[in-house]
Amino acid sequence: MKVDVLVIGGGSAGLAAAVTASRAGMKTVMVERHGMAGGMGTASLVHTFCGLYFIDGDEARHANPGLPEEFADRMEMATGAGPVKMGRVWVLPQHPVEFARIADEMLRESGVQVLFHSDVISLEPGWRAKVACRGEIREIEAGAVIDASGDAVGAAMLGLPDDRVAADRLQRPAYVSGIQGVVGELEGLALSGRLVEGVRSGDLPKSSLGMHFRSSGRSGEVFGTLDLSGEETGGYDPTDPACLSALEESGRTVTNAVLGYLRKHQEGWGMAYVSHWPARAGVRESRRYRGEVILTGAEILAGERCKDEVALATWPLELRETNRGPKLRYPEGGKASGIPSGALRVAGVDGLYVAGRCISCDHEAQASIRVMGTCFATGQAVGRMVARTGAGFG
Numbered sequence: 514m515k516v517d518v519l520v521i522g523g524g525s526a527g528l529a530a531a532v533t534a535s536r537a538g539m540k541t542v543m544v545e546r547h548g549m550a551g552g553m554g555t556a557s558l559v560h561t562f563c564g565l566y567f568i569d570g571d572e573a574r575h576a577n578p579g580l581p582e583e584f585a586d587r588m589e590m591a592t593g594a595g596p597v598k599m600g601r602v603w604v605l606p607q608h609p610v611e612f613a614r615i616a617d618e619m620l621r622e623s624g625v626q627v628l629f630h631s632d633v634i635s636l637e638p639g640w641r642a643k644v645a646c647r648g649e650i651r652e653i654e655a656g657a658v659i660d661a662s663g664d665a666v667g668a669a670m671l672g673l674p675d676d677r678v679a680a681d682r683l684q685r686p687a688y689v690s691g692i693q694g695v696v697g698e699l700e701g702l703a704l705s706g707r708l709v710e711g712v713r714s715g716d717l718p719k720s721s722l723g724m725h726f727r728s729s730g731r732s733g734e735v736f737g738t739l740d741l742s743g744e745e746t747g748g749y750d751p752t753d754p755a756c757l758s759a760l761e762e763s764g765r766t767v768t769n770a771v772l773g774y775l776r777k778h779q780e781g782w783g784m785a786y787v788s789h790w791p792a793r794a795g796v797r798e799s800r801r802y803r804g805e806v807i808l809t810g811a812e813i814l815a816g817e818r819c820k821d822e823v824a825l826a827t828w829p830l831e832l833r834e835t836n837r838g839p840k841l842r843y844p845e846g847g848k849a850s851g852i853p854s855g856a857l858r859v860a861g862v863d864g865l866y867v868a869g870r871c872i873s874c875d876h877e878a879q880a881s882i883r884v885m886g887t888c889f890a891t892g893q894a895v896g897r898m899v900a901r902t903g904a905g906f907g
């Protein structure tokens with residue numbers, strides 16, 4: 514198969530990149546391992562869009578017009594829920610079921626060729642990729658490649674230098690499950706208190722304290738998020754399959770124990786059950802590319818703008834280096850900062866671009882730019898950049 518643009522991964526960033534490139538007339542293929550687009554927003558059941566809006570203000574104002582705003586509008590239509598202010602930031606509740614459906618619509622409407630159930634397994638400059646689907650390997654030739662894999666898989670396959678902090682500083686993973694059958698209002702404080710009692714009495718493991726709940730907005734349905742320390746795995750490494758397997762198992766075991774306990778001890782939870790496990794545990798941070806420019810947390814905190822900015826970062830640094838909740842650091846005056854085009858171009862490699870949570874930035878900046886609103890924005894930006902170069906076969 515010959516295309517102008519190959520997009521690796523169909524998460525928030527890959528979806529935005531593929532739709533944007535295709536709308537601009539580029540023959541585009543998006544290769545995605547799972548059977549649906551959305552990445553963490555579907556496969557890992559992450560259920561809130563952050564980073565769509567400017568910080569502060571009496572109303573939610575979009576920071577990145579175009580596809581991020583269009584996606585948010587379609588989500589609002591689907592769920593009937595608008596932006597919600599939490600402290601200084603505005604967020605948009607999203608439902609993973611709607612995310613997958615809206616993504617299908619946008620991919621179809623824009624003419625992207627989609628290869629689900631397919632894994633990019635090798636990449637050669639020029640560009641040639643090998644894609645595996647159920648034992649068969651196909652080749653794709655592309656004028657340009659956009660790596661939106663979240664894990665910078667292209668850097669690993671090409672042997673490029675990548676950036677990654679030491680395991681003990683990586684943002685911690687989490688396991689999000691869908692739960693149904695909850696009756697009445699969700700009482701966050703009462704639930705936390707119940708989990709503390711369960712741990713004190715020895716009925717629950719200590720890691721249960723990392724669990725919190727949020728209503729999905731649908732009757733009787735909540736999402737349970739279990740923040741994990743990574744130590745469940747004997748040393749956290751988000752690119753090691755043994756570690757990832759231990760995370761999955763641990764997420765299910767602890768969530769199951771918590772549900773069993775709440776069914777017995779919490780009013781309204783007597784009939785609650787896990788209705789869906791995520792397709793995979795949520796990984797917040799792994800490899801990052803080294804681009805022409807490395808965006809830093811200090812620049813985001815200073816609200817710095819740049820001449821060649823292609824998107825805006827508007828989420829605070831949300832550091833989750835432990836499983837005891839986030840540490841938020843806000844930019845000066847709540848200012849937005851510019852994401853330079855050089856952070857989306859891989860240093861020294863023509864025709865290789867990156868979008869989403871593995872763009873070129875330091876660990877602190879990643880704690881801001883990894884949110885889905887900003888991933889839509891860097892995906893859109895890179896789709897436009899590739900279309901402007903006109904690189905391709907067409």
Ligand SMILES: Cc1cc2nc3c(=O)[nH]c(=O)nc-3n(C[C@H](O)[C@H](O)[C@H](O)COP(=O)(O)OP(=O)(O)OC[C@H]3O[C@@H](n4cnc5c(N)ncnc54)[C@H](O)[C@@H]3O)c2cc1C
Binds near residue numbers: 554564
């Ligand atoms: C527990 C948790 C809670 C979070 N909470 C929030 C929140 O409340 N709000 C928010 O906005 N953000 C939140 N985030 C962050 C956000 O969800 C992610 O950073 C964001 O979704 C990343 O998008 P992405 O497109 O860069 O990568 P991903 O969503 O990881 O998508 C990458 C895609 O690439 C595919 N892929 C990878 N390698 C290959 C390959 N070789 N071949 C084919 N396909 C491949 C994967 O299957 C995946 O679908 C959270 C993250 C986690 C883990």
